[in-house]
Amino acid sequence: MATASFPIPVLGNGQGDEGSVRVMARWKCSSTIFSGYLDLVKDTPHADGATYRSSLDQRDVLGPVTVSVFAVAVRPISDFRWSRQHEDYGDETFDVRTGDLLSVPTDFTFDPAKLYDPQNPPLNSIFKIVKDDRAKAKGVKVSYIEDEQIIITLPKTLFDRMQLIDSANLKLTALVLPVLVDAIAFIRANESQGDGEDLTDRQWCRTIKRLMDANDLNDDDRPLAIAQRLLANPIDGYAADVYAQQDNEEVQA
Secondary structure, eight states, X not given: OEEEEEEOOOSSOEESOTTSEEEEEEEEETTTTEEEEOOOEEEEEETTEEEEEEEEOGGGOOSOEEEEEEEEESSOEEEEEETTOOGGGTTOOEEEOTTOBOSOOEEEEEOXXXXXXXXXXXXXXXXXXXXXXXXXXXXXXXXXXXXXXXXXXXXXXXXXXXXXXXXXXXXXXXXXXXXXXXXHHHHHHHHHHXXXXXXXXXXXXXXXXXXXXXXXXXXXXXXXXXXXXXXXXXXXXXXXXXXXXXXXXXXXX
8 A cells, every 4th residue: 555645735714514524635547547536534633724644555556646635515504605715705605515616626646655565566566777877878778687676777868768758658668568578588488498597586577477377367378468468558558648638638729
């Protein structure tokens, strides 16, 4: 589970019956196309509001998560007014209905810190991307010599430019997908040699094989098909992201 706490920026202090208003938060992860409402727990009270705490199932998220926070009426409120009401409204009061928004939704994005059993890690934990600072370094390099992680080394310029890419699906497609294909082929080649190194001592190898078994994937499947399945089809995901972005731009135009 990933835990984070943030101040909730609700506009003003509404005057109404206790329990009539609820702070709510809806989250979405574009990489996994998962979304939902957070179960908020009030953690720390402040003079002008409170800090809330919540959690997400790490299996539902990959990369940045966007959260939209807002206040909503959970029951009708008669003669509602803000304690710091805008002067244009004077002493006016309002009848609030159940479901009415009482604040402007405010968005923030964060990278969840994932907690997991080291002996049973998720797939994305076995890859480590590092930067090669050598001036003449070219191309992507992969190393399988580490026990816990596959090391992906990028030239400095490429590494820096990859940081500018917002789409997690594009990063998966450009970097992780080809490396995972290569890793699966590397495992198979090693196993076919018979007298080769026993890669099952490597945690990254055990993780890949465990996830293949869990998803009913076997040696009859091609490495590309396996890699796409294990990464939740990032090429399809990126295409869907682009389509959704273009569709949203057309709606706003």
